[in-house]
Amino acid sequence: xxxxxxxxxxxxxxxxxxxxxxxxxxxxxxxxxxxxxxxxxxxxxxxxxxxxxxxxxxxxxxxxxxxxxxxxxxxxxxxxxxxxxxxxxxxxxxxxxxxxxxxxxxxxxxxxxxxxxxxxxxxxxxxxxxxxxxxxxxxxxxx
Numbered sequence: 001x002x003x004x005x006x007x008x009x010x011x012x013x014x015x016x017x018x019x020x021x022x023x024x025x026x027x028x029x030x031x032x033x034x035x036x037x038x039x040x041x042x043x044x045x046x047x048x049x050x051x052x053x054x055x056x057x058x059x060x061x062x063x064x065x066x067x068x069x070x071x072x073x074x075x076x077x078x079x080x081x082x083x084x085x086x087x088x089x090x091x092x093x094x095x096x097x098x099x100x101x102x103x104x105x106x107x108x109x110x111x112x113x114x115x116x117x118x119x120x121x122x123x124x125x126x127x128x129x130x131x132x133x134x135x136x137x138x139x140x141x142x143x
Contacts, residue, residue: 012062019055
């Protein structure tokens with residue numbers, strides 16, 4: 001259990017570093033650009049909220065587990081349970097397939113309105129396929 005505790009502590013440190021980097025990046029962006037009305041600014045704030053919010057929540061959860069042995073054991077069981085691992089694998093595979101088909105349909109529909117959007121979505125499909133092939137090759141060698 002001590003090895004798992006150390007793993008959680010390392011993960012907690014990494015999350016905290018990431019949160020600090022995101023916050024500092026946003027502050028630096030604001031200082032350098034002073035542009036808070038642009039579309040890009042809105043995207044950055046959205047990414048900020050999506051990264052920092054769950055990061056803080058997960059950080060609190062891990063910190064709480066480190067302080068309470070019962071919660072740490074529960075977290076250990078949750079993360080090492082074979083059933084949970086299999087559910088994650090299957091849901092990731094299914095989600096990726098649905099994403100690819102939805103993006104393909106969106107690329108076809110967008111082609112009627114904007115060639116640029118259609119090409120962008122098509123490139124996303126190709127990049128996703130390349131990532132899938134790379135990850136599959138990696139795990140075929142590793143496992």
